[in-house]
Amino acid sequence: MQIEVLQTKILETPADGLIVGVSTALLDEQGLLPRLNDALRGVIGEEIKGRRLTGKLGDVRIVHTLGLLPVRAVILVGIGERGELNAHKLKETWAKALNKARHEGLAELLVCFGSFRADGVDARKLGETFALSAHLSQYRFQDYKTKREEADERTITRLALGIPPELKEDVLYGLETGTHIADGVNLARTLVSTPANKLTPEVFSARVVEVAKRYDLSYEVLEKRDMEELGMGALLAVAQGSANPPKLVTVRYKGRPTWESEPVVAFVGKGITFDTGGISLKPSLNMEEMIMDMGGAAAVAGAMEAIARIRPEINILFVMPMVENMPDGAAYRPGDVLTSMSGKTIEVISTDAEGRLILADAITYVRRLGATHLVDLATLTGAVLIALGTQTTGAMTNNDDWWQAVRKAAEEAGERIWLLPTFDVYREQYKSAVADMKNTGGRNAGTITAGMFLSEFAEQTPWVHLDIAGTAWDSKGSDLTPKGATGVMVQTLVELARQEAKKKSTV
Ligand code: BES
Ligand code: MN
Ligand code: ZN
Numbered sequence: 001m002q003i004e005v006l007q008t009k010i011l012e013t014p015a016d017g018l019i020v021g022v023s024t025a026l027l028d029e030q031g032l033l034p035r036l037n038d039a040l041r042g043v044i045g046e047e048i049k050g051r052r053l054t055g056k057l058g059d060v061r062i063v064h065t066l067g068l069l070p071v072r073a074v075i076l077v078g079i080g081e082r083g084e085l086n087a088h089k090l091k092e093t094w095a096k097a098l099n100k101a102r103h104e105g106l107a108e109l110l111v112c113f114g115s116f117r118a119d120g121v122d123a124r125k126l127g128e129t130f131a132l133s134a135h136l137s138q139y140r141f142q143d144y145k146t147k148r149e150e151a152d153e154r155t156i157t158r159l160a161l162g163i164p165p166e167l168k169e170d171v172l173y174g175l176e177t178g179t180h181i182a183d184g185v186n187l188a189r190t191l192v193s194t195p196a197n198k199l200t201p202e203v204f205s206a207r208v209v210e211v212a213k214r215y216d217l218s219y220e221v222l223e224k225r226d227m228e229e230l231g232m233g234a235l236l237a238v239a240q241g242s243a244n245p246p247k248l249v250t251v252r253y254k255g256r257p258t259w260e261s262e263p264v265v266a267f268v269g270k271g272i273t274f275d276t277g278g279i280s281l282k283p284s285l286n287m288e289e290m291i292m293d294m295g296g297a298a299a300v301a302g303a304m305e306a307i308a309r310i311r312p313e314i315n316i317l318f319v320m321p322m323v324e325n326m327p328d329g330a331a332y333r334p335g336d337v338l339t340s341m342s343g344k345t346i347e348v349i350s351t352d353a354e355g356r357l358i359l360a361d362a363i364t365y366v367r368r369l370g371a372t373h374l375v376d377l378a379t380l381t382g383a384v385l386i387a388l389g390t391q392t393t394g395a396m397t398n399n400d401d402w403w404q405a406v407r408k409a410a411e412e413a414g415e416r417i418w419l420l421p422t423f424d425v426y427r428e429q430y431k432s433a434v435a436d437m438k439n440t441g442g443r444n445a446g447t448i449t450a451g452m453f454l455s456e457f458a459e460q461t462p463w464v465h466l467d468i469a470g471t472a473w474d475s476k477g478s479d480l481t482p483k484g485a486t487g488v489m490v491q492t493l494v495e496l497a498r499q500e501a502k503k504k505s506t507v
Pocket of ligand 2: 275277351352353354355
């Protein structure tokens with residue numbers, strides 16, 4: 001799908017549909033609406049009289065032009081009262097309008113950009129928001145369909161924007177940035193949707209390396225023997241039941257002239273390409289969903305692609321441990337005691353609590369590489385679905401300043417996150433009689449004890465943990481997020497990188 005700037009007059013340009021923003025002031029306002037009404041011989045006035053057109057935020061009304069205009073239909077999109085529209089609402093509203101137009105079979109669309117001006121949203125942000133709406137709402141995962149499905153035959157092929165000349169440059173810049181971010185989100189979605197037989201650690205690592213090479217980023221892939229040398233006993237234990245060997249990919253993005261005496265932010269993502277539970281085998285009902293257990297690593301990969309293209313001035317390490325958790329004669333077992341890279345020992349209670357084991361070593365590793373600020377992302381616990389559902393990511397932290405930075409980025413990106421506590425008393429739940437800790441803390445507060453387990457490896461380094469087990473997959477879907485993999489937290493990570501780049505130095 002192509003987004004371009006219109007070179008001709010919008011009311012004289014042939015296309016399938018024309019998208020126009022309409023406020024509750026309706027025909028009183030200046031702009032395109034009165035002219036459209038005249039051209040359509042008063043049809044819009046009739047729609048208003050019949051209260052089918054209200055201008056309420058999110059109301060979308062399609063009017064057919066019957067040959068009175070060079071477009072087949074006009075899509076009238078409610079933008080509400082003055083001051084009601086903000087960037088988040090605009091993102092959703094545009095997605096809804098585009099989906100309705102697509103359902104009508106309108107493939108080539110014109111958009112009257114000037115009719116969507118929102119208070120506090122500058123032209124750059126407007127362009128960024130439009131590109132995000134378009135690319136996020138129209139994404140489909142079709143890699144393994146040999147024929148396109150009937151309903152999906154309908155696609156938007158062209159979007160041409162009519163832009164007031166004084167805004168053009170900024171809107172174009174925003175469109176470009178928004179496309180970079182959306183491509184990152186959609187990369188994460190595709191990786192998450194790709195089944196485990198098509199995305200082994202080997203294939204996953206090769207795909208990430210391909211992206212790194214494309215943007216000239218330096219990278220490093222740890223093989224099993226490297227992990228053995230480094231003493232990654234926790235990660236290796238999870239890997240030992242699988243015929244597919246583990247990988248640990250690190251990509252360096254250098255946004256500042258030097259690595260020395262600069263903050264180094266690290267994004268660390270859980271990359272379990274399939275989670276059977278191992279010897280603590282999961283029930284077979286819905287087990288196929290565990291292809292999404294690399295959603296954290298996918299978000300890191302998606303953010304990496306977007307950041308490599310946007311080029312914020314900040315140094316970042318992208319870290320993706322990739323492992324398959326399988327039951328096997330060689331698999332690790334409950335009762336095993338593991339020695340992690342940090343030296344801390346772990347008693348395995350459940351081989352299904354594998355995410356925290358691979359992340360423990362990945363976190364230790366990236367701290368040794370010099371990370372000064374950590375964000376880890378993981379489809380870590382089923383319990384976070386019980387606590388927060390599918391629309392809010394669970395967060396934990398050991399540092400309030402770093403948490404505020406991440407919280408602000410998520411807010412700006414329009415992704416919901418919520419902080420859970422890290423009271424010391426929870427540590428009791430994962431004390432072990434034989435080792436330094438157990439890998440589970442029981443059913444109660446399952447998300448919190450899992451996060452606190454990770455904090456034992458983050459130690460003093462400012463750290464925020466994001467449990468995306470509830471949010472990485474949306475089985476219902478919405479206008480902005482088609483059913484399936486969501487690519488959650490890519491937008492937040494990109495925003496965080498941009499915000500940190502704007503600071504002289506991080507906390
Ligand atoms: N990958 C799962 C968590 C998960 C559940 C992700 C549902 C997405 C949807 C994780 O490895 C896991 O199995 N966690 C266990 C932990 C328990 C054994 C302490 C869980 O949540 O049941
Ligand atoms: Mn598991
Ligand atoms: Zn898992």
